[in-house]
Every structure is written in C-alpha cells, then in structure tokens.
Amino acid sequence: MNAHAHRVAGQRLPRLDGIGKVTGKHVYAADFTLPGMLFGKVLRSHRAHALIRKLDISRAAEIPGVRGIITSADIPAVRFGQAVRDTSVFALDRVLFVGHPIAAVAATSLEIAEQAIAAIDVEFDDLPALFDPEAALDSNIRIHPDWESYKALPIIARSGNISGRARIHAGDVDAAFASAHRVYEHRFTTPLVHPGYTEPRAAVADWDANSNVTVWSNTQLPFDTQNTLAEILDLPAARVRVIVPGIGGGFGGKLRIGVEHFAALLARKTARPVKVMTTSEEELTSAYPRQATVVSLKTAVDREGRLLAREGRIIVDCGAFAGSGPGTAAISLQIMVGPYKTPALALEGIAVYTNKVPSGSFRAPAGPMANFAVESQMDMIAKDLGIDPLEIRLRNIVKEGDLGPSGEIHKSVSIEECLRKAADAIGWEHRNPEPGRGKGIACSWWMTTGGSSGVYVKINPDGTATLVSGAVEIGSGAITGAAQVLAEELSLDLTDINVAGVDTQTAPFDYGAQGSRTAFSVGNACLAAASDLRRQMFDLAARQLDSQVDTMVLRDKHVVAGSKSISIAELARISRLSGGGLIAHGTAISPSPAYDPTRLENHPLPAWNSPSYHAHAVDLSVDPETGSVSINRYVVAQDVGFAINPTYIEGQIEGGVAQGIGQALSEEIVYRDGTVMNANLTDYKMPTAQDVPDVECILVECASAAGPYGAKGVGEPPCIQPPAAINNAIAAATGFWLRSLPMTAEKIAEQLRAGRT
Amino acid sequence: MTRTNLDIVVNGERHQILIEPHWTLLHVLRNVIGMMGTKENCLEAECGVCTVLLDGKSVNSCILLAGQVAGRSVTTIEGLGNPEHLHPLQAAFIECGAVQCGYCIPGMILTAKSFLDENPGRRPSRDEIREAIAGTLCRCTGYRKIVDAVALAAERMSVAGSNP
Numbered sequence: 001m002n003a004h005a006h007r008v009a010g011q012r013l014p015r016l017d018g019i020g021k022v023t024g025k026h027v028y029a030a031d032f033t034l035p036g037m038l039f040g041k042v043l044r045s046h047r048a049h050a051l052i053r054k055l056d057i058s059r060a061a062e063i064p065g066v067r068g069i070i071t072s073a074d075i076p077a078v079r080f081g082q083a084v085r086d087t088s089v090f091a092l093d094r095v096l097f098v099g100h101p102i103a104a105v106a107a108t109s110l111e112i113a114e115q116a117i118a119a120i121d122v123e124f125d126d127l128p129a130l131f132d133p134e135a136a137l138d139s140n141i142r143i144h145p146d147w148e149s150y151k152a153l154p155i156i157a158r159s160g161n162i163s164g165r166a167r168i169h170a171g172d173v174d175a176a177f178a179s180a181h182r183v184y185e186h187r188f189t190t191p192l193v194h195p196g197y198t199e200p201r202a203a204v205a206d207w208d209a210n211s212n213v214t215v216w217s218n219t220q221l222p223f224d225t226q227n228t229l230a231e232i233l234d235l236p237a238a239r240v241r242v243i244v245p246g247i248g249g250g251f252g253g254k255l256r257i258g259v260e261h262f263a264a265l266l267a268r269k270t271a272r273p274v275k276v277m278t279t280s281e282e283e284l285t286s287a288y289p290r291q292a293t294v295v296s297l298k299t300a301v302d303r304e305g306r307l308l309a310r311e312g313r314i315i316v317d318c319g320a321f322a323g324s325g326p327g328t329a330a331i332s333l334q335i336m337v338g339p340y341k342t343p344a345l346a347l348e349g350i351a352v353y354t355n356k357v358p359s360g361s362f363r364a365p366a367g368p369m370a371n372f373a374v375e376s377q378m379d380m381i382a383k384d385l386g387i388d389p390l391e392i393r394l395r396n397i398v399k400e401g402d403l404g405p406s407g408e409i410h411k412s413v414s415i416e417e418c419l420r421k422a423a424d425a426i427g428w429e430h431r432n433p434e435p436g437r438g439k440g441i442a443c444s445w446w447m448t449t450g451g452s453s454g455v456y457v458k459i460n461p462d463g464t465a466t467l468v469s470g471a472v473e474i475g476s477g478a479i480t481g482a483a484q485v486l487a488e489e490l491s492l493d494l495t496d497i498n499v500a501g502v503d504t505q506t507a508p509f510d511y512g513a514q515g516s517r518t519a520f521s522v523g524n525a526c527l528a529a530a531s532d533l534r535r536q537m538f539d540l541a542a543r544q545l546d547s548q549v550d551t552m553v554l555r556d557k558h559v560v561a562g563s564k565s566i567s568i569a570e571l572a573r574i575s576r577l578s579g580g581g582l583i584a585h586g587t588a589i590s591p592s593p594a595y596d597p598t599r600l601e602n603h604p605l606p607a608w609n610s611p612s613y614h615a616h617a618v619d620l621s622v623d624p625e626t627g628s629v630s631i632n633r634y635v636v637a638q639d640v641g642f643a644i645n646p647t648y649i650e651g652q653i654e655g656g657v658a659q660g661i662g663q664a665l666s667e668e669i670v671y672r673d674g675t676v677m678n679a680n681l682t683d684y685k686m687p688t689a690q691d692v693p694d695v696e697c698i699l700v701e702c703a704s705a706a707g708p709y710g711a712k713g714v715g716e717p718p719c720i721q722p723p724a725a726i727n728n729a730i731a732a733a734t735g736f737w738l739r740s741l742p743m744t745a746e747k748i749a750e751q752l753r754a755g756r757t
Numbered sequence: 758m759t760r761t762n763l764d765i766v767v768n769g770e771r772h773q774i775l776i777e778p779h780w781t782l783l784h785v786l787r788n789v790i791g792m793m794g795t796k797e798n799c800l801e802a803e804c805g806v807c808t809v810l811l812d813g814k815s816v817n818s819c820i821l822l823a824g825q826v827a828g829r830s831v832t833t834i835e836g837l838g839n840p841e842h843l844h845p846l847q848a849a850f851i852e853c854g855a856v857q858c859g860y861c862i863p864g865m866i867l868t869a870k871s872f873l874d875e876n877p878g879r880r881p882s883r884d885e886i887r888e889a890i891a892g893t894l895c896r897c898t899g900y901r902k903i904v905d906a907v908a909l910a911a912e913r914m915s916v917a918g919s920n921p
Contacts, residue, residue, distance in 0.1 A: 014851050014852065015851075017859070018851040018856050019840045019843070019851065020859075021859030021862050022834075022843065022847040022850050022851055022856060022862055022866065023794070023835070023837075023838065023839060023840055023843070023847060024794020024833065024834035024863050025794070026859055027793065030796070030797060031787075031796075033788075111779075195896075196894075196896045197858070197860075197896055198804060198858070198861045198894060198896055199796070199798065199858070199860040246859075247858065248796070248858045248859070248860025248861075249860060279800070280798070280799040280800070280801065280804075474858065475857035475858030475897050477854075477857065647854035648854060648857075650854070650902075651854055651857055651897070651898055651899075653899075654898060654899030654900075654901045654902065655857065655895075655898050655899040656899075657899055658896075658899035658900065659896065680801060680803060681801070681803035681804050681894070682803050686894055688891040688892075688894065689886075689888075689890045689895075689900040689903070690888060690891045692900050692901075694901045695899055
C-alpha cells in the first residue's frame, strides 16, 4: 500500500540471521554445550493416575557416572502455573498422566543417565482415571483433590475438575430462538495436536560462584521462564538469568517452562553444568500440545440466512494441569462468534482436567477448533437455505463500527475484501469443476496480542546501530521486521542493524514471542527508540553545525540542516567522547480497547487489540474409493495492516496453512486408556513437502491505528481456517461434512460407503 | 566400554578418533568433532534434520553407526559453503525466503544437493523436488519457498554447467 513511501520497511529484504542458518553457524539451544557438562534425563510415569507407593533411587545412585538424582523430596514444595498454580516439578504423592515427571538424573553421559532412570524403583497403586473431558465435568473422581487450595488468577472461575469457565452473553437468546426461521444444532470434536517444532526443547543450566544460575534455553518467553524458574528455585528473579541462543521453532509449544527447571535443579544438586533435551517420545507424551475440544453450536437464522442468535459451548480438555486451558476456553468464545454480527449470544467455554498430557497454547489457541465448528455450520446452514456459502457470509459479516462479541467496536475491518479476493482467486463461480472435486471457503478474525516491549538501541561509532531486545526471533522474521522499522526511521540500511542476543540480564523486558505480536510490538518500541535517538542526534548536531533543531532531518545516514550536514557515525564518535554515546530506550504497550464488561464473565482476554481479518479458499479432490483428499489449490487473503516484509509474511501464511492442513487431515495424538499410541514422527503424521500445495497469498493492507506503519499481527491466523475450509470443500465434492478432526481418508471413506448403501 | 579407532574424512579433513561401538555418526559429528551444523531431533530417521552427505549421497546420520562409515567421506553443512562463498543452494534459500527457524535447513539443503547431484544439468519439476525433499520435515515454511529455492539453485547450476 505505502511501501513506495519507505526505503526499508515494506521491502523484500533478506533476513538478518539467514546466512548463519544456511551455513550451520547459527547456534540453537540444542547445540549449546559447556565444559564438564552433565546430561540430564527425566523419569516419567507410565501410569495415568496412581498413588506412588514406593520410590527408591538407591540402585540408580550406585551406577558409575551418575552424579545426582532428584525427586520431589529434594526441592522446594512450589506449585506454579499460568492461570492456576496446580503444577509441581515432580509428582508428589500421585501421578496424574502417563509422562508425569517423577525424578531426574544427571550423569556423565546420556546413556548412563538413561540406565539410571531405568534403575529407579517405583511402585504404584492405580486410581480410577478420567480420559473423557465430558465425563470429567461432573465425575466424582477428583484429579486434583486439593484444587481449592491452589492459588489462581482472580478472574478464573473453578470448581472440581473444571479449571476455568468463561462466558459471553448478549441480547435475548431465548426470544431469538423462539422467533427464528430455522435453528441448527451441531456437535464437533477436535483432537490433541503437537506444535511439531523440529528442535526439541533443550536447556543447559550452570550456577556461578555467587549462587546465581544461568540457563541457556530455547524458550519463547525468556522473562516468563526467568520468573517461573525463580519461583521453583526459591530465588529472586534477578538471580536467574535466561539466555536464548537460538530457537528451532516453537509455535506456542515453547512458551512455558519445559526442561529448564530440571536442568537448573540438577545443576544445583551436582554443582556442574547440566543439559536436558527432550526426545520425540517425550514431546508427544509430555509437551504442551493443542487441547482436544468438544464444540456444540446452536444457531438461529432468519429466512435470508441472517444470524439471529447463537448458543455455544466448548469443552477444552486441558489434561492434568490447567496450563493455558482456561485462557483457550475463553478465547474460543470470540472465535465462536467469528467476524459476524449476531445480535444474541450465550457462549460458554470450559476447561476441564483429565488424566492426559497437560496442554498449551499452540499457534492461535482455540482458533482452528472453534472455527472448524462455526464455519462448517455456516455452510450447512447455507446449503439448507439454498444460499451460496460466500453470499451467506457476505450477508452476516461485520462492517466498520459494528460491535464485536465483547461490545468492542470493530475498526479497520477488511473481511469483505478478504472474502471476495479469496473467492475470486479460487474461481468461486465453478464450485464443482468435476465429480469428486469441490471448493470451500472459511473466514475468521484474530487478535494482535499486546503486552509491553522495550528495546535499547545504541548507535555505534561506524554509524551502524545495535538493537537489544528481549524478544526471541522464533523464525518468523519478526526481528528482521522490527529492524526494518528501525533502519527506516534512522535512515540506515537493514544490514546496518546488529541484533544482540536475547539475555534477561541485559535486555529490556519483552512480553515474548507469542500472540502474533513480535514485529508489531518490537516494531513500535523501535519507532520510539528511533524518535529518541533522532532528538539526541539533533541536539548534538545543533552544537556541531550551529543550526536549529527544527530545521533538521535525518537523511541517508546524515543529520541534514539546510546546506550543512554531519554523519550519524561522526555524531556517535563525538557522543562517545563527550556524552557516553548515543543510546535510547524505546518502549511500547498496546492499550486494551474499550468493551462492555456486562457481556463477560470470567474472561481473561476480554477484547482484542488490533484484530486482523482473513479468508481461506481451497480447491480439492476426494478419491471416491479411498477417501483421501488431495489439495489442488489453496488461497489465503489475509489483512496484515502493512506488510513490513512481504516475503516473511508469505512465509508465515504458507507455513501456517501447512500446519492447518495437518490439523485438518492427518494430525492427532492418539490415546488409548491414557497411553499415547503414536509417540513418534512416523505415526504422528505431519505434512511433508508432498502433502502441501503451493499456498497462494493475497496480502490485504487495511492499516491499524496501533501498529508500526499500520501493521497488524500475522503469525497465528493462517492455521485457523484450514480445517473448516477443507471440510466445506469436501462437502462441495461429496455432499457431506465431517464432524471430527482430523478428517482422515478412513473417516471420509466410511461416509462415502454409507452414502452408497 | 571398549573404544575402537575410527578414521573418517569430514569436509575434506581427516579425523582419527576413538569411538564406542554404539555411537552414531550424528553423535560423532556433534559431540566428538564438535560440528553443530548437523542437527539433532528424532534420532529415528523420521525427521531428516540430521542429513549429511556420505560419499556424496544423503544419509540420516542419526541411524548410521559411526563404525559403518570408516574410511569414507562425510560432507556436513559446514563443508558446503561459508558466509563469504555460499553454495548456490545456500544463496537460493536466503534469496527465496526459504529459511525461517532454520533448524531443518542444513538437512534440507544437503538433501537437495544430493538430489541435484543425481540429476546433473537438469531442471527438475516442482513435483520431483517435493518428492526428493519429502523425507525432511519443515514445520515453518509450508515448503513452497524451499521448492522455489531448490528450483532456482538447479536453474543456476545447470546454466553454470557445473555443480560446485
């Protein structure tokens, strides 16, 4: 849109960490080693719900090379957790899921640590277990018998196995249902899915002579990890230093403490550096997958397909600990409304404990699950009323100034443009080009998470700038994007920006690589720092050039005042000798939009900052015999506000769609009686290069008021719509919709056979 | 445990080291020789991030015992090019925006190199490239820009008439 007005922002420039990554020089946490380092392993439960009758480490401790073993008896009795403090480092008197940590060993080699783990003697008394989230809602079995004693955020409503319950209500739902032309009720289910980052979670911990600990880890949230470690270790946070050397993907799975605490506790026990890294089996049994859900929708429409009311309930299976479950259940409600006007709402999100893996915040928490339900049902309604699926959406979408589900005002709305562009690109007028082939469409909206960001920017004596941020470059290119903003504002080239490593001891606070916020928030902080640096440079230049500040501009790496100029490099050298150098602290925080609190109950994320709008369209074929789906084309029209670097925004969309296709068609952590049946990367089926088409991206730029140059969050949305868009295309091809993810060939073939008989 | 001698060439340099019989080539590369460009993940030849070239052909170093490669020549990502002189594949991956987190990229590039070396002077189709790299999982990119990069490198290498 306004890329032509910028030299650096908006340009397809190569990322700053690219050369290091293609040459093998880039160091990831998994690559990090220290001299004398020990290797840690975690003993994990093989029982889903059981009392620990006996835990004997004596045989393991005698194995040569074992340097330390810890259990819950050796560490402070601390419960931690994001919304509910229900989690302990190790199981206390009981295990709550297969994979629950019981003890950890540090040894001189990984093999010895594994032998020691096998030599720990544990005996259990099994307890009745809960695996079905709906059964857990009102079961007499208590997964956390002491749940009432746990601390929790005041906003979180809990009872029994329910770790959080949120509601949104508006209008008169009963009256709307009573007077509706039609009412539709459907139930959908979605499974546990793993974020699938290629670098396992890894951490190395080392204690110094003053009893401070440093942890090198691939966390997405170094400051959150610092705080959680401080609680677990019973130390002030300032004595815990977290450094992120590099991170091989996260997608929300590396937000919360994973192995850092084991490394730190083992390092304290052994007085040696300790490294802990997960295996694929641990990843698929005891990491932080996306929650399985059950979504029920009851929707009332008028004769023209206009939405009148919606009742909805999502049950979020959070596993053995609440994790992000309460938040996910709450955010689901905004997704269950979608980018549509619905006058009457009665929506409820419930997070419930089961004896399964504790879950987390995989990319767009709640997004794919609730959108699968809402957008599939939208097409079912359209078909029943004889309305085109695109048309029914256009009749219901929000316009500028409409109220959102929390009573907030929709601003910078682009959903119609997204829908029309996606439909045009896929060739919507020919929805069934041949038998067994169909096209589907789905749309949604999503927040740009706020949260504060700080950066330090220092001008070096060669005129380059160093950017110090606590935000992790997770792979999205967001830090390159923020650096483009900084370079733009300082009249530098992108290659003039040096990005310092992430270190909680030296970097200003950042809310972290989560919530589609990094380029947005760090970019805003860079704008603020650049503004301060311009003032500093202009003040200095005023004395050097004998000119007035108000005549000055920054141009081509110089401060220019009329016919006089001085280079940024020269100013930096002068400042080093006379004033300690040119350095600025830029900060950013996105204010929460106004909303109507009477519509909400126990909702921790009531109104969305700078939301984005997007539509996906897919053209696919269904094999009439096997039921397997092959995707012919996939189009995304996404409102990004302003494309700071179109190449990496496309990368986010293409990669997000690939993850969404996995969730739609093949990915599921399969449990049987509390045990994961497919804890390896052959049986947990992530899309390969042969499963994903060349995703076509249409970048819509409807500027936000709050983002740098109008940018909106980009990273999470692309994985929201694929399940619904694909389901709707399957229905166009076959005449039926699936009600549960993943939509495997087996499920489709079964329906095809049922249709023939 | 009894250690035995291993004589291998890694990126043109000869190494004479002592190994335990169960050590994998991946373990030797990362933890004995100290070359961390070869990545570690599933350890079961399912993800492909540990791919290296053994006498020019791509292999999963996580399931090859180090003893099996005695006397043979291994190429890792560090041996392909360096920041001053990037291999055409490395340059194309940057140029096409095919790198995000980057953890699969060394394995992906070496898989692509093995494939292009088997098809000298030819410009493979996108489907052929997809099939060739399907054994290496990338969770960031959705593969489109990786296919773009391999196609671009293949084009340049076929024009140059030589495969560095």
